[in-house]
Amino acid sequence: MAQGWRQFLVLEPVQAEEHEPTSRAGKHPGLTWHDHLVMLLHVAAEIEHGLMVQYLYAAYSLGGPDAATPERQSLIKHWQTSLIKIAKEEMGHLLTVQNILCLLGAPAHFGREDYPWTVPYYPYPFRLEKLTRSSLACYVHAEMPPSITAMLKKYPELSQRFAHFVATDKAEIDRLIKERAPGSVHTVAAIYDDIIGIIGNEKLIPDQAFDEESYVYQASWDDWGRSYGPEARLLDASGSSKEDPHRQREANVIIMRAATRTDALAALKAIGSQGEAIHLAPGRVDELSHFERFLKIFQQFPEDWVPTRDIPDNPTTRKYNKDDAVYIDNNHARDWATLFNYRYRLLLTCLTHSFRLARSAKAGEPNLRGMVMHRVFGEMYNIKTISGILVGLDLHESGTDASGAKFAGPPFEMPYSLMLPESESDAWRLHREFLQGSIEVMELLLETAAGTGRDYLLALKALDHKAIASIDAVIDGQGSKRT
């Protein structure tokens, strides 16, 4: 998806206050600070979105013939769960960024550019790739606390925990990163430093820029968290915790709403640090940060067997003719990949629509926004399922490609646009179009599909027909003269 605003990203090295030097953007004179801030939030949203799909792709790549023993199955299941959890947490970050956009009176942004991807701030070039030590090195580095060396000195009790990292892993990670494509790997938190710096500056962003009334429209953990939060602490009558403060707490999908500048800063700090830092606070033993979870996988990652399937980097249904993308030329697999893209598009459309509907939905009773939110989760299940099917399908009509890839993978291709039509009934027609397109692909697939794939298609097709019936009722209810 072409983003015209990228011209305003001025590629100038900026010395960050907390993080290492990066090639981040300075403010273009053609932008106000509010514009610049909104643009940076768009970039942050794209980063979170990009990280999410890369982690999902890595998770779905796990498996293959080497992983057939129960012990290996158990290991890769654990990694897969861990990667998907992190992806869910990135989804929480994405929603929190949308909330800040809402607070600033800016439109929600769920787009991202297809690969190849190079944007200042982006931690490393976007790439859908199977899980390898090399990709893990990127993930570890990107989520690493920038001042880890200093922190380990400050908190000696952590030294033992990270002894192997300091002694061995860090150098290995650096080496692997250097072997990859040119360009350095930044930390994810870098962009949040800049955003926080701007939002925290009342001279750049005045109080009037914050729309307190947007709070009720914003995405809440209640709506989206689906219980992925830490268990509540047992309190005594005075409200003090009765539990061991060192109790292990579960990973938390952070979805924070913001009514004020202070809220916004707290939310951004929370998501900026979820990857790298929470566990480093002395006295807290929360579930490991993204950094530490990736590091753990890195340390467990085998060298004597391959825990992934032979899937390509950057699979595509489009004949890009670009070096980085691998065309899925097996018709059957490509049809599945096309179905995947439809579902991905439906997911993003529902997400976008849910933010728009929030402004017209009546709170406190069932409404269309609530229904669209459920559809987002339904599409997540579809993405999971189709990914599982795709990684078992031949990539090519015969043989492997130059990279050795044998099986297909989920392409996560962005649509040309995520813009919703102005009128609500047309927005619903757009949903219907995608569903109908999806059904057409399914009918094609059903001509040859067998086994679990066939079972799934039959169920999904039935669900889509029901969804279309619901949409027709909505369009009818909106008094549209067109069907």
Add this chain to the structure above:
Amino acid sequence: MKTTIKELRILPPFAIGRLGSAPDPLDNYTIEADATAPLDFRTIKPVKTLTVDDVTGEISGSHTPAEMQFKQDGRIRPVAPFLEVFALTDDDRLVPVTLDMLAGAELAWRVSVANRKVVRRTRDENDLVAAHTGWFSDHAPQPLKGFCRNFISDDVFVDFGSARFIRPNQRYPQIRLRFTPAKGLIYGTHAPDGKDRVIPPERAIYDRGKGNWYHFKSDGKDETIPPSLFAIEPPAPSWLNDNIAISRGYFDDACDGFVEVRLTLPGGKVLTAMARVCASPPAVVPDSLFVRSLADDLEQVIHGPTVANDEPPEVTQARAEDIVRRAFETVRFLNVAVLNGNDYKGRSALSLDSMPEEEAADTERAIRPVITPEGADTLAILTLHQQVFAALRGGAAPWFLRLLRKPEEVSDFTDRGRRKMPALMCGADNSYLALTYRQIDTIRKVAEGMLGVTAAAPKTPALTPRNLTAQLHYEAAGNPVSSRPVTSVANCCPGLEVDFRAIWRRMFEGLELREYDNLIVNADPAFAQLKGHRLLRINLPDGQPPIEPMNYIKGPAASDPDGHIILTTDENPYGLAPLEWSNALARLLDGFQGREVDCDISRAEEDAQVPRLDGDDRNYETHRFKVRHFFVPDTAVISAALAEAGELTQGLCSPWQNDYRECSCYYWASARPDYVNVEPGPKGLSLGDNWLQKTRTGQYVPDDYVDSRLVFYDDLFTEWETWLRFQVKGRDAPGEEPS
């Protein structure tokens, strides 16, 4: 070679009869999921139905009806199951006993059924209504006449239906008995000074001079849960009227009990076997199954709380898919918005029965919706469940294990706890429903197993002497699926076909526990001093963690959304809730039946739940008890030592029709639907009818217990066969009057 019969069995070991006054029993049918339309309702498929000749008592033939008719001239057709005799042979096979195997032998049957619903409330054994046929060998219908000491005379009785030894013939040589349940009639108190508006004189047979059932009022001790499950003098329900519940003196012709067979071999050797039967309300949603059925609980007893490591993955996968299917079949009939605790069209959720409302009342806290009200709609939640089902069918591993409510979490009333699955429904402990441990472990095993396993096709398990599951699910010729445990919601509060909680009361020899919590209500003389005390912990040997039959009630801290507190009240000062026995004792039954275990029992009589305290505050004594066997050894028949005739139904409503009016926690899709005729509406939300609203409008009438648009108590008592409308494919079945 002549077959030698070593032992006998009656199959199925538990047969459900269903009440109805139509002259012809319900035809045989089965239900099948359509592989090409996997989200649709199950297809009701009429199958071979046996015709019993009224005069001779033999099977004169069979037919397969073109379509199912659940009612006949406005009257519900009863489900009258057959029970077949099987022989365990000397070559270790389980084979049907046929006429030719009985040369020189004498075969006799005996049936004993009872209704103890009144006894459960009055605690007066003279209120027992019991029928015994005595041994019989002829083929005439044996009337099941339920006599009672507190009836007006020895000549009047409750008609519990009949039992008939089907005469074997050349074409149908198998030995079988048919249990035909009663008509579903309500009986009452003899009233010489006035006429009861519901009970005709011939059924006004209870003598209020002898017994206390007429105008009975509970003393609050050893009540059932829910309390006052009986027809009361208006105004009703009691909780809208200062909890005043004065019995109208009604009782019904539902029952449960035993069928026994006795075979005297030519050499004089006598073999016997038994099975259980019950007479229950009709299954009004024949094409759907509840997410946790009696079969799930019984399978947990047979196989234990975990899935065997060597179970083939495709079998586990099929069971996991079945659980999710039943979940969406259940959700489909719930008005999620109302049962979520949303206000409804401006009316407070407190005026409408739901689990959040129950929870608010029990904990004396403000009502809170479970999920955000904006997302609570039946079609959307149904779709989400169906998406999960589709994903499972597509080979995705279940990712929602952590969202399943663990049985020990049922009293977690924080949002996190209440949002776990299954949501919005009530379990046997009156807290939020949990699946069985075994069901949860099924999902776990699939989640941790290989990806992309295709579910095994449905298969009837091989009937062998040791395959108790196959015996439990045995499909006797001619029996509709609604006669099998898979269609019973049993483990609820209290249940409908049976009150399965009653099974667990005598698991420890010498003690009798209350069906819904750990109070010792009775004890053998050796333990008489323990009556009124509470069982606080069961200590398992072999290093296994102990079992505690209660847990703390957790609720949100008003001062801190990240915190929770223990919800205490004056009546429940420790904030403890009982855990239903079926799950709580699952580990006990898995390896300790017939063994002795140490139980920690409160030192004092305790009216309310108390925690087990150690150290200086130690409040318990340890006693050793032997754990009874759940089944009669080597069979799938629930042991008679656990429940006598009538005890499996004693905790249910009296009359059963009352339950349809008062219990609107809608947790039993197959028997008590809530939301029917559901369609997508113009606002993107579902529209439909309350199953019990008289006139179908497509506008759901919320149940506040007093709305005249709904079927009311006396409507059900007098015209239940009209107002209990069968649902097929989610809509009023053909032939049901639209209004």
